Each structure stands twice: as structure tokens, then as C-alpha cells.
Amino acid sequence: MSEWGPFLLRRLGRLIIVCFVLVTLVFVTVRLVPGDPERNSIGGFDGTEQQKEEALARARSDLHLDRALPIQYLETLRSAVTFDFGTSFQTQQPVTTVVGERIGSTLRLALAGTLVIVVVALPLGMVVGALTNGKRRGLDVGFSGVSGFFGSVPPYVMGVILVYLFAYTFDWFPRTPEGGWTDEILPALAVGLGPALLLARVIRVETLNVLGQDYMRTARSKWLSSPRVYLRDVLPNVVAPAITIGGVMFSALIGGAVVVESIFNRNGLGRSLIQAIQLGDYPLVQAIALILGLTVVVVNTLVDIALAAVDPRSMVRS
Amino acid sequence: MTEPVLELSNLEVSFGRGLRAASVVRGVSLRIEPGEIVGIVGESGSGKTLTAMAAADLLPVGAEMTADRWTFEGHDLAASARSERGPILGGRLAVVFQDPMSSLNPARTVGAQMGDVVRVHHGQSKRAARTTAIDRLRQVRVTAPERRVDEYPHEFSGGMRQRAMIAMGLMTPPALLIADEPTTALDVTVQADVMAVIAELNREHGTAVILVSHNIALIAEVATRVLVMYAGRIVEEVAADSLATRSRHQYTRALIGSVPRLDAPRDQPLVTIGGAPPDPTTRAEGCSFAPRCAAATSECRSVRPEFVESDAGRVACFHPAADA
Amino acid sequence: MSATFGRRKQWLATLLGTPTGIAGVVLMAVLVLLAIIGPPIWGDAAVKSDFLRTLLPPSTSHPLGTNGSGQDNLARVLVGTRLSLLMAAGSVAIAATIGLVSGALLVTVGGRVQRIGATIIDTWLGFPSILLSVLIIAVLEKGRGAIVIAIGFSIAPFFARITLTSAASVVGLDYVAAGRLLGLSRWRIAHRYVLGNIIDSLVVAIFSMFGQCLIAISALTYLGFGGARDGIESWTSIDWGSVLNDSVRNFRDQPASVLGPAIAIAIAGVAFGWFGDALGRSLNPRLTVRSASGRSLRSSRASASGGATANASVNS
Numbered sequence: 001m002s003e004w005g006p007f008l009l010r011r012l013g014r015l016i017i018v019c020f021v022l023v024t025l026v027f028v029t030v031r032l033v034p035g036d037p038e039r040n041s042i043g044g045f046d047g048t049e050q051q052k053e054e055a056l057a058r059a060r061s062d063l064h065l066d067r068a069l070p071i072q073y074l075e076t077l078r079s080a081v082t083f084d085f086g087t088s089f090q091t092q093q094p095v096t097t098v099v100g101e102r103i104g105s106t107l108r109l110a111l112a113g114t115l116v117i118v119v120v121a122l123p124l125g126m127v128v129g130a131l132t133n134g135k136r137r138g139l140d141v142g143f144s145g146v147s148g149f150f151g152s153v154p155p156y157v158m159g160v161i162l163v164y165l166f167a168y169t170f171d172w173f174p175r176t177p178e179g180g181w182t183d184e185i186l187p188a189l190a191v192g193l194g195p196a197l198l199l200a201r202v203i204r205v206e207t208l209n210v211l212g213q214d215y216m217r218t219a220r221s222k223w224l225s226s227p228r229v230y231l232r233d234v235l236p237n238v239v240a241p242a243i244t245i246g247g248v249m250f251s252a253l254i255g256g257a258v259v260v261e262s263i264f265n266r267n268g269l270g271r272s273l274i275q276a277i278q279l280g281d282y283p284l285v286q287a288i289a290l291i292l293g294l295t296v297v298v299v300n301t302l303v304d305i306a307l308a309a310v311d312p313r314s315m316v317r318s
Numbered sequence: 319m320t321e322p323v324l325e326l327s328n329l330e331v332s333f334g335r336g337l338r339a340a341s342v343v344r345g346v347s348l349r350i351e352p353g354e355i356v357g358i359v360g361e362s363g364s365g366k367t368l369t370a371m372a373a374a375d376l377l378p379v380g381a382e383m384t385a386d387r388w389t390f391e392g393h394d395l396a397a398s399a400r401s402e403r404g405p406i407l408g409g410r411l412a413v414v415f416q417d418p419m420s421s422l423n424p425a426r427t428v429g430a431q432m433g434d435v436v437r438v439h440h441g442q443s444k445r446a447a448r449t450t451a452i453d454r455l456r457q458v459r460v461t462a463p464e465r466r467v468d469e470y471p472h473e474f475s476g477g478m479r480q481r482a483m484i485a486m487g488l489m490t491p492p493a494l495l496i497a498d499e500p501t502t503a504l505d506v507t508v509q510a511d512v513m514a515v516i517a518e519l520n521r522e523h524g525t526a527v528i529l530v531s532h533n534i535a536l537i538a539e540v541a542t543r544v545l546v547m548y549a550g551r552i553v554e555e556v557a558a559d560s561l562a563t564r565s566r567h568q569y570t571r572a573l574i575g576s577v578p579r580l581d582a583p584r585d586q587p588l589v590t591i592g593g594a595p596p597d598p599t600t601r602a603e604g605c606s607f608a609p610r611c612a613a614a615t616s617e618c619r620s621v622r623p624e625f626v627e628s629d630a631g632r633v634a635c636f637h638p639a640a641d642a
Numbered sequence: 643m644s645a646t647f648g649r650r651k652q653w654l655a656t657l658l659g660t661p662t663g664i665a666g667v668v669l670m671a672v673l674v675l676l677a678i679i680g681p682p683i684w685g686d687a688a689v690k691s692d693f694l695r696t697l698l699p700p701s702t703s704h705p706l707g708t709n710g711s712g713q714d715n716l717a718r719v720l721v722g723t724r725l726s727l728l729m730a731a732g733s734v735a736i737a738a739t740i741g742l743v744s745g746a747l748l749v750t751v752g753g754r755v756q757r758i759g760a761t762i763i764d765t766w767l768g769f770p771s772i773l774l775s776v777l778i779i780a781v782l783e784k785g786r787g788a789i790v791i792a793i794g795f796s797i798a799p800f801f802a803r804i805t806l807t808s809a810a811s812v813v814g815l816d817y818v819a820a821g822r823l824l825g826l827s828r829w830r831i832a833h834r835y836v837l838g839n840i841i842d843s844l845v846v847a848i849f850s851m852f853g854q855c856l857i858a859i860s861a862l863t864y865l866g867f868g869g870a871r872d873g874i875e876s877w878t879s880i881d882w883g884s885v886l887n888d889s890v891r892n893f894r895d896q897p898a899s900v901l902g903p904a905i906a907i908a909i910a911g912v913a914f915g916w917f918g919d920a921l922g923r924s925l926n927p928r929l930t931v932r933s934a935s936g937r938s939l940r941s942s943r944a945s946a947s948g949g950a951t952a953n954a955s956v957n958s
Contacts, residue, residue: 014761018765021765025777026777029777029778029780029781030780032781133379134379134380141661145661145662148662148912148915148916149912152853152908152911152912152915153908153911153912154857154858154860154861154907154908154911156861156864156886157857157904157907157908160886160890160900160904161900161901161904163893163900164897164898164900164901164904213420214415214417214420214421215420215421215422215423215424217376217378217415217421218413218415218421218422218423218431218483219423219434220376221374221376221411221412221413221415222408222434222435222438223403223404223407223408223409223438223439224404224408224434224435224438225404225438228434228438232426232430232434233423233426236423236425236426237423237424237425240425247768248768251768251769251770252770254770254773255770255771255772255773258770258772258773258776259772259861259864259865262864262865263890273773273776274776274865274866277776277779277780278866278867285777285780289773289776289777292770292773293769293773296768296769296770296773297765300768310425
């Protein structure tokens with residue numbers, strides 16, 4: 001399978017370029033803020049005059065503000081690669097520590113959300129597709145309507161409504177994090193249900209598409225059991241478009257997580273990013289923006305690779 | 319007398335309902351004995367493919383079939399529910415479709431697709447199925463079968479794909495193989511190979527074959543018995559070795575006559591059959607071939623001919639042709 | 643395309659032909675109406691603080707209760723319609739302009755630059771819009787204007803992509819080739835032939851992106867961006883996101899108050915999407931293909947995959 005080599009090379013190349021662009025973007029953004037970055041950075045800092053001076057000096061050196069601009073850029077690149085982001089101004093702790101504390105929560109949310117999406121969308125889409133193949137027009141319309149409606153509900157609204165329904169009205173789930181895996185359920189649903197329904201729509205259309213193909217007639221001619229046919233003949237062909245959308249879904253998940261963390265009072269990167277921006281803690285902003293951005297880009301690349309593994313034809317197409 | 323492998327009486331296949339209903343196959347009856355190779359020949363729209371698909375229970379969505387009798391290896395298919403047909407047909411009836419490019423699942427390896435039938439209907443393990451698949455691929459003369467078995471359809475050439483499809487049909491081997499235009503999409507040299515494989519299958523395993531094609535020359539080479547279809551009906555049934563000389567229906571003769579001969583002078587125009595097949599939504603009176611027939615009379619145009627026994631088979635024509 | 647505009651009745655019939663189409667049109671009309679009459683009618687109830695009546699539960703005089711300053715929650719939601727819609731409109735306008743211009747430019751330049759541009763746009767598109775917007779807001783002055791610009795910028799690639807794909811498919815057509823043979827300049831070709839033909843996709847996109855912008859903007863105002871509350875409140879400082887922010891903060895005491903803004907945001911987002919789809923169907927009936935089983939392929943496929951992609955990448 002000689003197509004893998006050039007393909008992987010191309011993807012890797014694209015990944016590196018995008019990372020570059022990302023670092024540059026973050027770099028430019030932080031420096032475009034009006035006023036002195038280091039002064040802005042310690043805006044909310046409370047302490048003695050001397051502590052302030054120390055903090056200012058640290059800020060200046062962390063953001064490499066005492067050097068020429070090109071050197072600053074190179075230094076930013078270097079710190080991105082070595083994961084040395086300096087000191088956060090709110091807490092006066094190294095940024096890496098702060099990030100380390102919070103990345104777990106965000107990762108858990110993203111993974112749980114992905115799980116919700118896959119577990120809900122694939123079976124739902126395929127089943128509805130199989131059921132509405134040429135018949136049951138009512139189900140067709142009903143599904144379109146419901147999935148279209150709930151799929152458009154943004155994660156934070158979904159989160160608010162879920163909290164209202166389940167944490168308040170039914171009191172099944174805690175309102176604030178209590179520690180333990182039950183905390184993950186409502187946020188995961190908030191972030192994942194909408195995209196899951198949208199993906200289910202796509203999967204349904206693809207299932208119908210696949211069912212109309214000639215190779216399904218061949219499968220029928222072999223008189224295999226329905227579950228087997230759906231699992232081995234339909235699913236692989238449906239998964240490919242699903243993975244394509246999956247990449248987009250993941251970046252939506254990350255975006256959704258940012259807001260949902262605030263609703264559920266989770267101590268994650270998203271909420272920290274918002275706070276950091278509001279308080280002007282630029283080293284932290286730089287670090288979190290980079291990490292989240294990199295995660296999205298890396299996941300997209302992995303999705304491309306997964307897509308190639310499932311449908312080898314896509315390697316040649318791109 | 320042994321049981322026929324397949325028996326179909328008075329088959330009708332129609333699409334649509336009410337005013338828009340079109341019967342594309344009417345009054346077709348056939349009986350396939352074990353070990354026979356039966357060819358069904360006709361132009362596009364004659365209903366030959368639908369007949370074969372109906373026999374295999376593979377009609378497309380929207381098509382409806384009725385038949386007085388429909389059995390496979392003695393089992394009554396007409397009386398059985400869809401779910402009951404799996405054990406009857408699975409592994410015993412194989413189909414090779416016309417377009418090998420779209421008939422293979424692009425997301426699965428060829429070997430995996432081939433293995434389905436023996437794994438489900440004969441309980442073979444994955445490894446055993448793979449071995450069987452390699453063996454069949456070798457039989458259809460696919461080179462390097464051990465490598466090919468793990469490749470994807472898009473890595474095969476057109477001819478190889480069709481041979482793989484036939485190999486897939488051979489897996490069990492079946493009692494009946496229905497091949498719908500198996501060589502139409504292939505070039506002539508590969509055609510010969512593919513037909514050789516089908517013939518070998520028939521010889522070695524006693525597999526009966528229904529071979530559907532518009533190519534009467536091809537059918538004449540391989541089949542033992544030929545059914546000629548026109549406008550949804552069988553118009554003639556004749557033994558293959560009598561086809562050229564003692565076929566009787568005017569349409570059959572016209573078909574044979576239209577086959578280009580390599581030894582004919584090059585400036586001689588190709589023989590065609592003028593006109594076109596009738597619209598399936600209309601039910602004309604009389605013989606459906608009459609509008610295009612050189613020997614048609616007013617009787618032909620008003621009364622539909624019934625089957626009459628001839629020395630080579632049977633024919634539905636008021637003016638059967640003489641020996642050629 | 644312009645021929646179908648002439649057949650007014652058919653256009654209207656298609657627009658209102660489906661349940662979602664009717665719902666979309668009706669809801670859109672209601673929203674616009676509220677935006678216009680909201681502040682004059684309920685403006686006072688929304689801003690009048692009454693510290694004796696804070697955090698009241700739902701009742702007949704206050705269907706959604708009151709907030710921490712004694713203001714009526716329902717009134718605030720109704721009044722907030724105007725600002726939310728206006729901000730969304732601003733973002734869409736910015737997004738469409740940036741997107742259209744960059745897309746058209748890339749198409750006319752063509753070749754390698756176009757391919758590179760397309761890759762940039764795809765990456766930009768695949769980026770979570772909240773991250774982008776938040777970074778942009780960090781740079782600009784805090785305030786609602788910053789939010790509008792930030793969201794506009796992060797949604798622009800969607801329009802660029804539409805322009806690219808529609809225009810690219812049109813550019814190959816015969817009459818464009820004829821135009822080039824006639825010696826028309828690249829700009830003229832873009833302007834006259836290309837833009838005119840992608841108008842339909844653009845119109846649909848504008849409406850569905852309107853909904854997405856509204857959702858994204860509300861997310862940001864919910865998070866607290868968008869500006870200082872100066873002492874005097876009027877409709878210019880009330881939008882659904884900030885009302886939601888209020889309500890969530892008071893969730894413990896007054897949980898029902900979250901329903902108002904949450905439902906408003908959800909419905910508005912959906913309504914614009916439905917309206918956009920219906921409008922698209924009515925503008926270009928040729929694009930609606932009925933498959934053998936009577937399913938409308940364009941609406942199910944286009945809104946499923948296109949909408950899914952759009953909604954998912956923007957929707958945070």
C-alpha cells in the first residue's frame with residue numbers, strides 16, 4: 001500500500017504549517033492589545049509595590065518584551081515547542097502548572113462528548129435510515145424535524161436546559177461538580193447531543209445512499225442476516241462521511257466546552273481562558289489558546305488519517 | 319426424473335400501480351434442470367434481466383412479481399416468507415451481476431466479501447474462508463491470489479473484478495449460478511476466459527447456469543438451451559446446437575442474422591432489426607414483434623401466438639421460419 | 643434565477659410549502675416584530691428596578707419572574723430581541739462582506755493562489771469560532787462592537803467557501819468562457835457572471851449564518867464580554883446573552899428565569915435556519931431534486947451535511 005507514504009507526508013506538512021500559523025496568530029494577538037502588555041498582564045494583581053515590580057519584571061521577561069520583535073517571535077516559538085510559557089499573573093504560578101491542573105477536565109469533557117456523539121449518532125442514523133428506506137414517510141419528516149430542531153440548539157443553551165430539567169426539576173444530577181464520573185454526564189450531553197443529532201441526519205442520508213448502491217444488491221444475493229449486512233457492508237461505507245464530519249464536530253466540541261465549563265462550574269481550560277482574557281493574563285491566554293488550537297488541528301489530522309484507514313480511496317483524492 | 323433446480327411458472331413482473339402500471343415481464347415460464355446451462359437472450363428492454371432477478375428474488379424496490387409456481391431445489395419460494403429464504407437460497411444460488419465496478423463493496427477487501435457466503439452458510443472460520451477464497455481466485459485465473467485476496471476492489475482491474483465476482487459466486491459452489499451479462503463490460507480476450515470459467519464450473523461441480531445476454535453468439539457457444547425473449551415474453555425455446563439452423567421465430571432469425579461476420583465483405587452494411595421494442599405500459603394486440611417483422615400478416619397483428627412444439631424446442635410464432 | 647422571481651405566486655407557494663418553511667417564516671416575522679415593538683412597549687418594565695420585588699417566582703404579573711434588580715424577566719427577553727438581532731445582523735454583514743470579497747478575489751486570481759487560499763479558508767473554517775472570537779476580542783476594545791466584529795470575522799470563511807465552490811462550478815461553464823473570449827476583464831467576469839449566479843446560495847447562507855451568529859454572540863455576552871454596564875440601562879444593553887448570564891447567576895433562587903433567554907436563543911437559531919432553507923428552495927426550485935421515494939434530496943442532504951458542518955463548526 002504505497003499510497004500511505006506520500007499521504008502521511010502531506011498531512012504532516014500541513015500540520016506543521018498550521019501550527020506555525022497558530023503560534024503566529026496568538027503571538028500577534030497578544031501584542032496587538034493596546035497598552036503595555038506587561039502592565040495589562042498584571043492589571044488585577046494585588047500586592048505590595050515591590051511585588052508588583054517583581055511581577056512586572058517577570059512579565060516582561062516571560063513575554064520577552066525587552067528584546068526586539070523578531071527575537072520575541074522566535075522565543076515564543078521556542079517556548080511553544082518546549083512548553084515553557086512563563087508565569088500566570090493571576091496566581092503567580094508557572095503557566096504550565098495552571099494548565100496542567102485544568103487540562104484534565106477539558107479533556108474528559110471532550111472525550112465524553114465524543115462518546116455521546118458516536119454512541120447516539122451512528123445507531124440512530126442507521127436505524128432511521130433503514131426504516132425510512134422508501135417507506136414510513138411520517139418517520140422521515142418527524143426525524144428531520146426533531147433532529148433539525150434540537151441539533152441547532154447550541155451547547156450552552158442545551159446545558160442550561162439540561163440543568164433546569166435534570167438538576168433542578170428532577171434532581172438527578174448535581175448542579176456543581178462533586179467529584180466522580182456522574183459530573184461528566186450532563187456536560188457531555190450538553191456538548192454532544194446537538195452535534196450527535198446533526199451527525200445522525202448525515203448518517204441517515206448516507207445510509208440511504210449506501211442502501212441504494214449496487215453492492216448492496218450483491219450483499220442481498222448472498223442471503224446474509226440483516227445485522228451482519230448492516231455491520232459489515234453498510235457501516236464501513238457510512239463511517240467514512242461520518243468521520244469527515246467528525247473532525248468538524250470535534251472543533252465544535254472544544255468550542256462548546258469553553259462555554260459549557262462556565263455553566264457547570266468546571267475547572268477547565270475553557271473557563272480559565274475566558275477568565276484570563278478578562279483579567280489580561282496574557283501568558284496564560286497565549287498558552288491556552290495555543291494548546292486548544294493545537295488540539296483541534298492535531299485531531300483533524302488524526303481524523304484525516306482515520307478516514308484514510310477506513311476508505312483508502314480518500315488518500316488519493318486529496 | 320430429478321427435481322429441477324429452478325422452476326418458474328407464469329411469471330409477471332410489473333412496476334407502478336393503476337394507470338401507470340407497466341408489466342415488463344409477462345407469462346414467462348422456465349425450468350432449469352441440474353447441470354444445464356440455459357441462455358436467455360434478447361435486446362435491452364426484453365425483460366431478460368428482470369426475469370433472472372425475479373428468479374433470484376433480487377428485484378429492485380418498486381418491482382412486483384407474481385408467479386403460479388416458484389420453486390428452488392424443490393422448496394416452494396412463493397409460499398415462503400423473505401426471512402425463510404435465506405437457508406434455502408444462501409450458498410445454493412449465486413448471482414454474478416453486470417457491472418463489476420459497482421457490484422463490489424468498496425470498503426471491504428475482496429477476500430472478506432468473498433468469505434461471507436461460506437462463513438455464514440457453511441460455518442467456515444475466517445482463515446478457512448480466506449483459503450477457499452484464494453483457491454477460487456486462482457481458479458478464475460487471477461494472478462497472485464494470496465496477495466489479491468486482501469486487496470480492495472478499486473485495486474483490481476475491470477476484468478479481474480468480474481472474475482472475482484464469479485469467484486465469489488463459486489465459493490460454495492452453488493446449485494445454480496445466474497450470470498447477468500457477465501462479460502458485457504469486458505474486452506474480448508477476458509470474455510473468453512470468463513466463459514471458460516463458467517463452463518468449467520458447470521462441468522466440474524454440476525452447477526446449473528442461467529446466462530443472460532444480448533450477445534447471441536456468446537450464448538450459442540456455451541449454453542445447452544436457449545430462451546429468446548422479446549418485449550417481456552419468451553418467444554422461442556431452442557436447443558443451443560439447433561440455434562443457428564433450426565430456430566424458428568422470426569425474431570430469433572433476425573437476431574442471428576444481425577451478428578456481424580468476420581468473413582463478410584467490409585463494405586457490406588451491418589444488418590439491423592428496424593424499429594424498436596414496444597412500450598411496456600401499452601398492451602398491444604397480437605404478436606409484439608409484428609411491427610418489426612418482415613413476415614407479419616394481419617393475423618399476427620390481432621392475435622397473440624401461443625407456443626407450438628417444434629422439432630428443436632417450442633416457438634410462439636404464426637410463421638415460423640424454415641431451416642437455415 | 644431572475645426568471646423565478648417573476649413568478650411571485652410560485653415562489654410564495656414553495657416558501658410556505660413545508661411545515662418548517664411556514665414555521666420559519668412565521669417565527670422570523672414574530673422576531674422582527676418584537677425587535678421593533680419590544681423596547682417601546684416593554685422597555686420600562688425591563689429596566690425599571692424595584693428592589694422590593696427581587697427574584698420573584700413566576701406569576702401572572704411576572705410570567706418569568708423577576709431578576710436580582712426586580713426587573714421583569716420576560717420583558718427583558720422581549721426587549722433583548724432588538725439588540726440580539728441587530729448584533730447578529732452586524733456580524734453577518736461583516737462576515738458576508740469579508741467572505742464574499744476574499745472568495746471572489748481568489749476565484750478571479752485562480753490557480754495556485756486559489757488552492758492555497760482554499761486551504762487557508764478550510765483551516766480557518768475548521769477552527770472553533772469561540773476561540774477565534776475570544777482572541778480577537780482580547781485585541782479590540784471591550785464592548786459589543788468588538789463582539790460583532792469578532793464573530794463576523796470568525797464566520798467569514800463560511801461565506802468565502804460558498805463563494806469559492808459556487809463560483810468555481812460556474813466558472814467552468816460555457817458562458818463564462820464566452821465572456822473571456824469576448825475579452826472581458828477578470829473583474830467584470832467575477833462581477834457579472836459569477837456573483838449573479840451564486841446569489842441563491844449566498845442568500846440561504848446569510849440566513850442560516852444569521853442564526854449561528856446570534857447564537858455565538860449570545861454565548862459571548864453570556865460569558866460576560868461585551869461591555870460595561872453603565873448606570874443607565876436601556877435596550878442598548880440588554881441582549882439575550884446577558885439576560886441568560888443574569889438568570890444563570892440567580893439559578894439557585896430563581897431557576898425558571900433561565901428558560902426565557904435559553905428558549906429565545908434556541909428558537910431564533912432554528913427559525914433563521916428554517917427560513918433560510920425555505921428561501922433557498924423557493925429561489926431555486928431546480929436545485930430541489932425529488933428522488934425515487936419522493937424525498938427532497940437537496941433539503942435533506944444539503945441541510946443535513948452542509949447545515950451540520952456549518953452549525954457544528956460555528957455553534958458554540
